[in-house]
Amino acid sequence: xxxxxxxxxxxxxxxxxxxxxxxxxxxxxxxxxxxxxxxxxxxxxxxxxxxxxxxxxxxxxxxxxxxxxxxxxxxxxxxxxxxxxxxxxxxxxxxxxxxxxxxxxxxxxxxxxxxxxxxxxxxxxxxxxxxxxxxxxxxxxxxxxxxxxxxxxxxxxxxxxxxxxxxxxxxxxxxxxxxxxxxxxxxxxxxxxxxxxxxxxxxxxxxxxxxxxxxxxxxxxxxxxxxxxxxxxxxxxxxxxxxxxxxxxxxxxxxxxxxxxxxxxxxxxxxxxxxxxxxxxxxxxxxxxxxxxxxxxxxxxxxxxxxxxxxxxxxxxxxxxxxxxxxxxxxxxxxxxxxxxxxxxxxxxxxxxxxxxxxxxxxxxxxxxxxxxxxxxxxxxxxxxxxxxxxxxxxxxxxxxxxxxxxxxxxxxxxxxxxxxxxxxxxxxxxxxxxxxxxxxxxxxxxxxxxxxxxxxxxxxxxxxxxxxxxxxxxxxxxxxxxxxxxxxxxxxxxxxxxxxxxxxxxxxxxxxxxxxxxxxxxxxxxxxxxxxxxxxxxxxxxxxxxxxxxxxxxxxxxxxxxxxxxxxxxxxxxxxxxxxxxxxxxxxxxxxxxxxxxxxxxxxxxxxxxxxxxxxxxxxxxxxxxxxxxxxxxxxxxxxxxxxxxxxxxxxxxxxxxxxxxxxxxxxxxxxxxxxxxxxxxxxxxxxxxxxxxxxxxxxxxxxxxxxxxxxxxxxxxxxxxxxxxxxxxxxxxxxxxxxxxxxxx
Numbered sequence: 001x002x003x004x005x006x007x008x009x010x011x012x013x014x015x016x017x018x019x020x021x022x023x024x025x026x027x028x029x030x031x032x033x034x035x036x037x038x039x040x041x042x043x044x045x046x047x048x049x050x051x052x053x054x055x056x057x058x059x060x061x062x063x064x065x066x067x068x069x070x071x072x073x074x075x076x077x078x079x080x081x082x083x084x085x086x087x088x089x090x091x092x093x094x095x096x097x098x099x100x101x102x103x104x105x106x107x108x109x110x111x112x113x114x115x116x117x118x119x120x121x122x123x124x125x126x127x128x129x130x131x132x133x134x135x136x137x138x139x140x141x142x143x144x145x146x147x148x149x150x151x152x153x154x155x156x157x158x159x160x161x162x163x164x165x166x167x168x169x170x171x172x173x174x175x176x177x178x179x180x181x182x183x184x185x186x187x188x189x190x191x192x193x194x195x196x197x198x199x200x201x202x203x204x205x206x207x208x209x210x211x212x213x214x215x216x217x218x219x220x221x222x223x224x225x226x227x228x229x230x231x232x233x234x235x236x237x238x239x240x241x242x243x244x245x246x247x248x249x250x251x252x253x254x255x256x257x258x259x260x261x262x263x264x265x266x267x268x269x270x271x272x273x274x275x276x277x278x279x280x281x282x283x284x285x286x287x288x289x290x291x292x293x294x295x296x297x298x299x300x301x302x303x304x305x306x307x308x309x310x311x312x313x314x315x316x317x318x319x320x321x322x323x324x325x326x327x328x329x330x331x332x333x334x335x336x337x338x339x340x341x342x343x344x345x346x347x348x349x350x351x352x353x354x355x356x357x358x359x360x361x362x363x364x365x366x367x368x369x370x371x372x373x374x375x376x377x378x379x380x381x382x383x384x385x386x387x388x389x390x391x392x393x394x395x396x397x398x399x400x401x402x403x404x405x406x407x408x409x410x411x412x413x414x415x416x417x418x419x420x421x422x423x424x425x426x427x428x429x430x431x432x433x434x435x436x437x438x439x440x441x442x443x444x445x446x447x448x449x450x451x452x453x454x455x456x457x458x459x460x461x462x463x464x465x466x467x468x469x470x471x472x473x474x475x476x477x478x479x480x481x482x483x484x485x486x487x488x489x490x491x492x493x494x495x496x497x498x499x500x501x502x503x504x505x506x507x508x509x510x511x512x513x514x515x516x517x518x519x520x521x522x523x524x525x526x527x528x529x530x531x532x533x534x535x536x537x538x539x540x541x542x543x544x545x546x547x548x549x550x551x552x553x554x555x556x557x558x559x560x561x562x563x564x565x566x567x568x569x570x571x572x573x574x575x576x577x578x579x580x581x582x583x584x585x586x587x588x589x590x591x592x593x594x595x596x597x598x599x600x601x602x603x604x605x606x607x608x609x610x611x612x613x614x615x616x617x618x619x620x621x622x623x624x625x626x627x628x629x630x631x632x633x634x635x636x637x638x639x640x641x642x643x644x645x646x647x648x649x650x651x652x653x654x655x656x657x658x659x660x661x662x663x664x665x666x667x668x669x670x671x672x673x674x675x676x677x678x679x680x681x682x683x684x685x686x687x688x689x690x691x692x693x694x695x696x697x698x699x700x701x702x703x704x705x706x707x708x709x710x711x712x713x714x715x716x717x718x719x720x721x722x723x724x725x726x727x728x729x730x731x732x733x734x735x736x737x738x739x740x741x742x743x744x745x746x747x
Contacts (some may be wrong), residue, residue: 049109052102053320057327059099060126063087064331067133071338078475079268080341081277084137089149093134098156101127103317103324105163110172113314114303117198119325120173124164124205125296126328129335131157131212132289135282138216139223139272140696146220157213161206173202201299208288215281218369218411223276225371230270231695233460237266238691240457251683252720253713257484260706262458263690264480267698269468270460277342278462283422284415286342293336300329365412370405377401483703487710495563496714498556499672501665504722507673508735509742511535512642513649524635526735527577528564528678530584532557532671534639537591538647539667541602541615544660553668554592560675561588563712567678570685571733583635597640598626598633612663613651620644674735680719681733682712 066087074082087093103123111117131153138146167173241262245255268274276282315321380394455477459468511531536557540550568581587597595602600622607615619640626637651658689705692698709716731737 049316050318050320053317053324056100056102057320057323059096060324060327060331062096063093063100063130064327064334066093067130067331067334067338070133071334077479079479081136081274082133082338082341083271083273083277084134084140087134088137088140089134089153091152094149094152094156097127097130100328101156101160104160104167107163107166107172109316111315113321115325116315116317116321117173118299118303119321119328121198121201121205121299122296122325122328122332124160124202124209125292126331126335127157127160128205128208128212128292129289129332129339131209131216132285132339133335135216135219135285136273136276138220139227139276143224146223150216150220153216154213157209161209164202164206168199168202168206173198197299201295204295205292208292212285212288214407214411215285215415218408218415219276219279219281221372221408222279222281222369223272225368226275227272227695229368230272230275230460230462234266234270234695234698237270237458237460241266245687250720251687253709253716256683256686256709256716259687260484260690260702260709261477261480262455264699264702264706265455265458265473265476266460267702268476268479269458269462269472270695271699272695275462280412280415280419282342284418286339287418287421289339290336293332293339296329296332365409369412370408373401373405373408377405480702480706483706484710487707488713490711491714492559492563492711494552494556495559495675496718497552498560498668499676499715499718501669501672502676502722503669503673505673505677505725505738505742507670508677508738510650511646511670511674512739513646513743524580524638525576526639526739527568527572527580527584528674528735529561529568529588530580530635530639531643531735532561532564532674533584533588533591534636534643535667535671535674537587537597537602537640538616538619538644539664539671540591540595541597541604541607541619542612542660542664543603543607545664549664557671558592560671560679563682564675564678566685566708567681567733570688571681580635587636598622598636612658612660613648616644616647616663620648676719676722677735677738679712679715680724682708682716684732686712 069086070084071082073085074080101123103120104127106120111120138149141149164173241259244262245259251259317324377398380390380397455473459473461467512526536553539545539553542550565581565585568577573581590596590598591602597619607618610618623637623640623644626633627641647663686705686709689701689708692701694701725738725741727737727741731741
């Protein structure tokens with residue numbers, strides 16, 4: 001042991017009166033001295049504990065903010081089932097949750113204060129609330145992610161349960177110096193009925209944690225099968241939608257709006273998270289979460305009323321305990337408010353149509369709950385070279401999966417029994433709402449506009465015994481329409497200003513005439529963005545143009561390239577074009593940010609004394625010298641060489657007469673024509689975004705399509721008013737096909 005000799009002198013002075021007492025042995029004095037020293041060391045080691053407490057509070061606050069973000073997002077989009085978007089079960093959230101659970105994981109620090117004990121128990125309650133809140137996020141994962149995250153959560157929960165059980169056994173979870181002293185000396189015994197309830201509350205929390213973990217495992221097994229069922233329903237609705245779309249003809253703005261709404265209904269009603277929220281396990285977990293929040297509130301109220309004279313906090317965490325308790329209590333309250341909506345999830349649907357349901361059928365366990373286990377039972381999960389081992393292992397596999405199936409069935413029936421509470425309440429509330437609706441209808445008032453009757457063909461029922469009401473469809477439609485309307489206020493004004501120079505797609509065939517041959521081995525295909533970037537580079541180097549005009553031009557091209565990239569990534573993403581598109585994207589970054597082209601300044605002082613054609617010749621000379629360089633520079637230089645040679649050929653008879661302004665107008669017109677030709681594919685991009693294949697991303701993709709439609713409404717109307725070339729629809733996404741068609745001789 002390393003002694004602090006200054007402290008030795010202090011302890012000797014403190015114990016000097018005892019040294020003068022003849023009836024006290026030296027060994028006792030040495031033991032007292034050692035006790036004082038150990039107490040000092042313990043106090044020194046416990047100094048960082050308040051900082052650790054604030055770290056716990058910060059982690060808890062992060063979880064709460066994520067839950068609030070999900071709640072606000074759901075209210076904004078009219079989703080009363082509160083899907084998990086920001087607070088999901090993943091490695092980051094599990095790490096933050098583990099930090100927030102530091103108090104119940106602590107096996108050594110005593111919690112003598114009343115608030116200390118309540119904060120430790122409150123952390124366990126907060127864990128239960130977070131598990132209940134995170135349950136729908138399981139539906140956003142694939143099979144591998146489900147297994148990984150369930151195992152990680154299970155390890156965290158089991159570790160927490162074991163630690164709490166140890167503290168229940170040792171009495172640390174209900175430790176109180178005042179109680180132990182009063183019991184030992186026989187005075188001031190507490191008459192508070194909650195004085196010895198901490199142990200029972202801790203046991204209840206442990207039981208609920210284990211129940212929630214079983215619900216997670218049960219839900220994960222159900223989700224794997226239910227996603228397949230939802231996918232088959234979606235494909236059937238998709239086939240119906242395709243028939244309607246073929247009958248509608250051209251993709252006008254109105255047709256696109258209806259298509260986005262139809263697919264929005266399919267994506268929202270076929271959401272895996274909505275399917276999970278509608279399940280019995282979700283309803284049961286919501287009831288468990290609300291029960292825990294009520295128990296926590298009752299215990300907190302009892303402390304406030306009956307224990308004002310007790311020490312609030314007296315652990316090594318000191319004042320940080322109060323911060324942790326307040327933040328996690330807020331989290332429990334907010335989580336309970338969110339779970340209140342899920343508790344009434346049956347109100348969103350017509351459960352057991354016309355309120356008639358069979359109690360025995362109510363306890364039936366649908367095949368989706370046991371389908372995955374049944375598949376595993378009929379397949380060999382492991383095989384070795386030993387036949388005897390294979391036989392033994394397969395029998396053990398059958399036994400284990402049979403027990404799991406029985407456990408799964410028991411869990412589902414337990415959850416359905418708990419679910420009776422919200423179902424009965426929902427039936428009562430539904431009757432009240434029907435009465436209110438009837439009373440309101442007597443005055444000729446319609447509460448909300450009813451959806452069109454044919455819209456129900458796009459509704460995917462989350463479960464076979466559920467029917468979505470018109471109110472939910474109304475909210476889904478309004479959510480999609482709101483996305484379109486909000487986006488309509490964000491029209492790309494600079495791009496629309498640039499498109500005023502549109503000249504019936506003439507620039508598509510003029511930017512690179514076929515007379516200009518590529519160098520051997522440098523015959524790259526053209527994408528939409530590369531010629532736009534190349535032409536814009538030349539235009540931005542014309543120094544005699546006003547800066548305000550150049551700035552507006554730059555902003556217009558930047559806005560246009562955003563939509564060009566969407567078209568290229570969605571429709572013209574062939575392997576031979578990807579490298580060209582990447583080179584164009586990198587080149588535009590250099591031009592837009594650094595005002596350079598392949599390392600050369602666009603605002604070169606020498607350009608001020610050069611004519612417009614001399615600037616073009618300078619670019620042509622630089623590009624010709626660079627075309628031998630391999631990589632993206634090679635692609636960009638070759639494009640510049642072809643474009644500049646085309647310009648020089650076009651103006652070969654008027655080299656000295658063309659001005660900066662005239663060349664700028666010509667380049668702007670060509671860029672406008674190319675952008676207009678490319679943007680004729682935007683309706684196809686919107687339609688493609690509506691029908692993404694990933695079930696977890698369909699809602700997000702539909703809202704992205706709605707936003708794109710809103711922003712490009714005016715552009716689509718403008719371009720559809722023009723006469724398009726008679727191209728094969730499959731050729732429209734490719735600029736080379738456009739150029740070949742426009743330059744082909746008339747028949």
